[in-house]
Amino acid sequence: xxxxGTRIADWLDEPVPLLRLEIVRIAAPLAxxxxxxxxxxxxxxxxxxxxxxxxxxxxxxxxxxxIPALPAWLAWTLAGxxxxxxxxxxxxxxxxxxxxxxxxxxxxxxxxxxxxxxxxSKMSPVVMLAVALGPAGSILGVDAWRRDRAAGANGAGPxxxxxxxxxxxxxxxxxxxxxxxxxVVIYSASGIAKARGDWLHHPLVLWSHLHDSYxxxxxxxxxxxLPGWSWTVFQAMVLAFEMLAPLxxxxxxxxxxxxxxxxxxxxxxxxxxxxxxxxxLLMMTLLVAGHTPERLVVKWSRPFAA
Amino acid sequence: xxxxxxxxxxxxxxxxVWLDGVGSTLPSSILPRSANYFxxxxxxxxxxALASIDYRAEGWVCANGANGANGASGANxANGANGxxxxxxxxxxxxxxxxxxxxxxxxxxxxMHFYRDNRPTxxxxxxxxxxxxxxxxxxxxxxxxxxxxxxxxxxxxIPLPQPGEPLTRSxxxxxxxxxxxxxxxxxxxxRSKLEARCAGQHDSxxxxxx
Numbered sequence: 149x150x151x152x153g154t155r156i157a158d159w160l161d162e163p164v165p166l167l168r169l170e171i172v173r174i175a176a177p178l179a180x181x182x183x184x185x186x187x188x189x190x191x192x193x194x195x196x197x198x199x200x201x202x203x204x205x206x207x208x209x210x211x212x213x214x215i216p217a218l219p220a221w222l223a224w225t226l227a228g229x230x231x232x233x234x235x236x237x238x239x240x241x242x243x244x245x246x247x248x249x250x251x252x253x254x255x256x257x258x259x260x261x262x263x264x265x266x267x268x269s270k271m272s273p274v275v276m277l278a279v280a281l282g283p284a285g286s287i288l289g290v291d292a293w294r295r296d297r298a299a300g301a302n303g304a305g306p307x308x309x310x311x312x313x314x315x316x317x318x319x320x321x322x323x324x325x326x327x328x329x330x331x332v333v334i335y336s337a338s339g340i341a342k343a344r345g346d347w348l349h350h351p352l353v354l355w356s357h358l359h360d361s362y363x364x365x366x367x368x369x370x371x372x373x374l375p376g377w378s379w380t381v382f383q384a385m386v387l388a389f390e391m392l393a394p395l396x397x398x399x400x401x402x403x404x405x406x407x408x409x410x411x412x413x414x415x416x417x418x419x420x421x422x423x424x425x426x427x428x429l430l431m432m433t434l435l436v437a438g439h440t441p442e443r444l445v446v447k448w449s450r451p452f453a454a
Numbered sequence: 455x456x457x458x459x460x461x462x463x464x465x466x467x468x469x470x471v472w473l474d475g476v477g478s479t480l481p482s483s484i485l486p487r488s489a490n491y492f493x494x495x496x497x498x499x500x501x502x503a504l505a506s507i508d509y510r511a512e513g514w515v516c517a518n519g520a521n522g523a524n525g526a527s528g529a530n531x532a533n534g535a536n537g538x539x540x541x542x543x544x545x546x547x548x549x550x551x552x553x554x555x556x557x558x559x560x561x562x563x564x565x566m567h568f569y570r571d572n573r574p575t576x577x578x579x580x581x582x583x584x585x586x587x588x589x590x591x592x593x594x595x596x597x598x599x600x601x602x603x604x605x606x607x608x609x610x611x612i613p614l615p616q617p618g619e620p621l622t623r624s625x626x627x628x629x630x631x632x633x634x635x636x637x638x639x640x641x642x643x644x645r646s647k648l649e650a651r652c653a654g655q656h657d658s659x660x661x662x663x664x
Contacts, residue, residue: 337475
């Protein structure tokens with residue numbers, strides 16, 4: 149009987165569709181740049197010396213690392229590098245180095261300014277690092293197009309030629325496994341945090357978050373139209389989904405339903421909580437890339453890979 | 455070798471995210487703060503909101519409308535300036551904190567959320583607002599040619615409606631439209647400092663507000 153370690157190793161070595169990584173490589177930088185856009189428009193105020201900076205608090209728990217304000221020109225340069233590397237990664241132009249540079253800029257701004265840092269700020273460097281460490285850009289985007297063109301010029305055709313072969317559609321990719329597990333871990337921990345908080349004994353936790361400056365017209369319309377008990381039902385559904393996420397996503401029979409529920413949940417979060425839309429899009433990217441049924445992803449991969 | 459190293463790193467990260475989310479102090483006890491910070495992504499909305507919270511700033515306008523002399527009109531006995539001639543007027547901080555200006559992801563809202571009990575940060579914020587207003591960087595609700603001698607910061611705790619009650623859209627209203635019962639003052643420039651600044655005296659090194 150295989151040990152747990154063997155089973156994990158087998159799971160990691162199992163070929164997965166390369167397209168899963170490409171979906172993250174294309175969509176995640178766009179969601180992250182969407183989140184960053186309001187900050188990038190004011191880079192000198194955000195990470196530069198034109199705006200307010202929390203002083204060096206010398207080890208205060210709220211300040212993970214003190215980074216002095218950048219001169220305005222350097223703040224704008226960093227913003228430019230972030231935009232260029234993010235777009236290059238999404239376009240598949242030198243995708244892996246672009247993803248690594250993008251990840252580095254994201255990590256810097258997350259540490260530089262705690263005030264404008266949220267979940268997306270902290271997650272995105274890790275997601276982009278995972279993209280950089282995998283074979284990103286090898287079947288879709290500029291890099292793949294240039295390789296196919298070079299193969300054609302060599303007379304090898306897109307499917308042949310030394311060093312110019314199209315990559316296998318299915319291959320073992322640790323980054324994909326990591327990106328599949330990441331949202332499940334986040335849901336599980338989030339569900340337990342909610343259960344340890346108010347979600348098991350306060351029937352209107354969701355309702356209580358509908359009335360502040362995150363409120364969108366859709367949130368207001370739904371809060372006005374739906375009966376109070378419906379928010380308790382939604383709350384219970386979200387809690388059950390998150391707490392039991394390892395089961396829902398681990399069991400192949402429930403995985404498609406978990407995918408649909410997760411996408412629906414994040415769609416509603418994005419529609420109802422204003423700026424949280426970018427976090428919702430990032431999570432939806434991870435769900436679609438990681439948990440869309442294998443047969444569909446394989447089918448979608450056929451035109452692009454060997 | 456590299457593969458195993460990266461695998462272990464990934465597993466450690468995932469374990470760290472999970473442990474931090476469920477409330478374990480293990481990650482924070484063994485990792486540097488800057489590394490632990492990147493694990494704090496999963497404990498999302500665990501508690502019910504008790505009120506809709508907003509943070510506001512006011513500036514102390516000297517009685518004659520300019521630093522350098524005291525007048526006798528416009529006295530305002532609100533917290534932080536009893537007996538000092540002049541008045542508190544709301545400063546719209548949004549022009550000085552333009553990122554996500556109209557929601558709680560705004561940096562002014564965040565500095566209040568995290569650091570309202572941290573005096574060095576509040577002093578730095580006071581200096582920043584006085585300087586930004588003094589330089590006339592933006593229209594903040596107080597005329598640009600009227601200097602401010604100090605600030606006070608408050609939180610608004612707006613009660614939440616119950617299901618079934620008539621709802622109103624979340625909106626930003628002037629501070630003066632909220633009842634005192636919904637305001638909580640937590641920082642203000644010391645009265646003696648307001649008087650000194652209104653009299654045209656410069657701060658001495660090491661001076662701090664209350």
